[in-house]
Amino acid sequence: MNGKIFVFIETREGSIVDSSLEVLGKARLLADKADFNVGALLLGYNIRHLAKELICRGADVVHLVDDKRLEKYTALPYTKAIVKIVQNEKPDILILAATTTGRDLGPRIAARLRTGITADCTDLDIGDYVDPLTGKKFRNVLYQIRPAFGGEIMATIVTPRHRPQMATVRPGLFSIPPKDESRSGDVREWTIEFTDFETQSIEVLESKREQRKVDLKSAKIIVSGGRGAGPKGFELIKELAKILGGEVGASRAAVEAGWISYDHQVGLTGQTVKPEIYIACGISGAIQHIVGMKDSRIIIAINKDPNAPIFKIADYGIVGDLFVILPKLIERLKSQKP
């Protein structure tokens, strides 16, 4: 066996967050490819019942810390617990989903362990690395692949000497592994000593998250509206989506303005989608939104500002007022339908 891959598992309200399962699935694939063992880090309160699911989804070992003080995520106790386990278990690789939690926790762990961490990877692989200065060869290292410079560059990064090799992985890109009830594994429970400083420095007073009712992830076509749409614009967008058999998406601005519910939000604090066709109406193309739909196969933009950044990542676009363009487009498409 070449080593251990650890995956940080995020839970919310008694169940495992999807993006953690995506990472677990990827870890399993890497483990099978290069003969690694997969360990899942399950932290929280009253979450031990989730260990079985993790094993069914691909974990070989579940490292469990069930503690009231870990009920809500805060950086210090989570870092303490994970670092203790890692120092004992010495995994080669530790990966987290690049959720707001993962991006908050991952770097803190990496700094404490004095190791390297790559953010928001769009792919991972196992391979060899030769140090150009010394000629030394490192086998079976983690390839941490991610875009940089606003997406103009694709970089492959490695952490040859330091352990564990850490990375956060962009949510929504990998598939959730199926449940295999026949799988077996171990559960190891850990008790961690926390100082008052660790448990009292950050306190969660209130937490409000909305459940998603709309599944944009499996939509093949998404018609999305932004700040330029307004409630009337969304009526047109809904109609267009209906004709095309697609779903309705929205930018954060539109959701905050109350024109559509959060389930439709695409972007950094919304969903990451990669439909066949993404039609952005009245969306300027701010990076937080683009991050959520960049990997759509075809991007179409409609905006009255010819300088809107969205046009830079569009395959097709129309510069014009959506209130004028959409009705005509809908009319034209209706006449095309058999």
Add this chain to the structure above:
Amino acid sequence: MNIIVLVKPVPDPKAPVRLKPDGTIDREKVPLTVNLYDKHAVEAAVRIKEKYGGKVIAISMAPPHAIEVLREALAMGVDDAILLSDKRLAGSDTLATSYALSQAIRKIGDFDLILCGMESTDGNTGHVGPEVAEFLGIPHVTYVERIEIRDRHVIVKRLVEGGYEILKVKLPALLTITNTANEPRIPTIRDVLKARRKTIIVWNVDDIGVDPNKVGLRGSPTRILKIEKVILKRKGKIFTEPDVDKVIESFLAELKKDGVSLVR
């Protein structure tokens, strides 16, 4: 309140990226500007200072020619600016950078709050904030949109998927700020002229007691295996005819030509 803001000079996002013949990024000729997200952090810091009193110090780790970028922070109301610059720092990844910055912050002395942007427009990692907090042994919270100052703590609103959290954080602490937090001010001519007259302090590795082995390429655990310029796969076929019917026809015709059908 004594606030430190971490400011990163980044290549102007509007300028195209150039690769050198050896495949590495050519950072020499690109014009630099303040990382957009750090501007929001500077604005947040200056507003706190204006309301509660105190001092704001901006610090950047960058090559010498980036000194002008710090002037933009000074023009926004930052009191002092420090540039951490040294050849030995070149090639530092986030761990090495965070170590160096934390040493510089130790040299600055007492502080109540450290603010920085939630990520940079060139690296987009968002890691330096939490790592600096770890090196300094202080609590940190990322994606903060709103800060309320209390006695020895702050109440912050943190953005998360699907909503937000309200957290109470004891000071001193580090917070990373979202771009939705505020609208960075445009400085007045007087602010700009005043900023030009300020002296920016420059420190090197020896000034701040940094172990050269822990910074630069040598101090960076991560290495770049390879970089590939992404061929912009987007077609960029934008239609601008003022006549609505014509523009829709051109658009649909182009889609048809490329074999894209909207209606299934």
Add this chain to the structure above:
Amino acid sequence: MPLDFNFTEEQEHLRRTIREFAEKFITPRVFEIEQKERIPNEIIREMARLGLFGVSIPEEYGGLYLDPITAGVIVEELARADLSCSTPVLYLVHTAWSYIAQKYGRKEFKEEILPLAAEGKLWIGIATTEPGAGSDLRSITTIAKKEGDEYVVNGEKAFISGVREALEQFEMGGGHLTLVKTAPEKGHRGMTMMFIPIRSPGIAIKYEKGWGRKGVSWASYKLDNVRVPEKYVIGNEGRGFYIAMEGFDYARALIATVCCAVAKRALELTMDYIKQRKVFGIPLAKFEGIQFPLAEHWARIEAAQLLAYKALWALKMEREGKMSRFEVSKIAAEAKMIAVLTAIRAIDDAMRWFGAFGYTEECPLTLAIKAVKSYEWAEGATDIMKIIVAREILGREFLPYR
């Protein structure tokens, strides 16, 4: 002369700051400004906040007292963002004439008016033109008679900018440095410049409708026994004509800068379009029939721009006592003459390349050409510029008339 075509770091920093302001606040509203024939109060307030109205005013009165070149960098960025030229005009007229006000005004006037002007609470313009006298200022008929410690002014001024703005959009109002005759028998040595607040009783206003630059108001007004206190005389009696010429030089240098910035921006917008618009399957930008005139216009505008900067530099030299009035006037006249001609031709061709769209009211170039054409007569007609240059280079003895 050792030449350095670079701006200082400070000027570049200011340029970036003004550009950020203009792109954010002004550019999105340019068409609105032209259609509503008004610059929104929010823009004027923000200009005031940034300090744009204190550019010519000494620090002791709360101003920034920037040198002319830096003032030019600022107006360039305003012009680049506002092709209708309304905001640049509001800035440059006040900048040029508040300079004159602070240079020649009496102490009481300065103490009363300048701090308000610096804060952007009061606007200062220029009123020389009359229905019967534009280029030939010697023929003005507005008379000011001294009565005790006041002047009583009677006459009429025509096509004056900024009247409505001074009346409605500046908190403490505003006024115009007005050219009047205090000793009509003395010809141009009998003219005096005085600051006349627009809210003075006796002023009857009629607004004109211009073809372009609609964002800044244009008005004619009758002066009927308007009383102006002595302290508002700018300079001395009899010096008005010369003081006006000096102010015009600053305005002309700034105008030249504006025309070049507008023309350059117009060409940049055109280039975006011709790179993308195809004719017979080829982008317009590839045809030499377009490239060649484009290159020529670009080069000419660069040349005009350098002349405009030279004029601003000449004004700076004059402030430092290193250049004579006549030399400055010559260069300013050269700059305005060339800038206006060059800009009009460039924008005219550029509009043509846009095809039908270039003729629509949605095309920013239509705003640009209308604005720039106003400078064929405003603050000094092109033909007068030619007279000035000819006079300086040939000698006064060759003037056909005085």
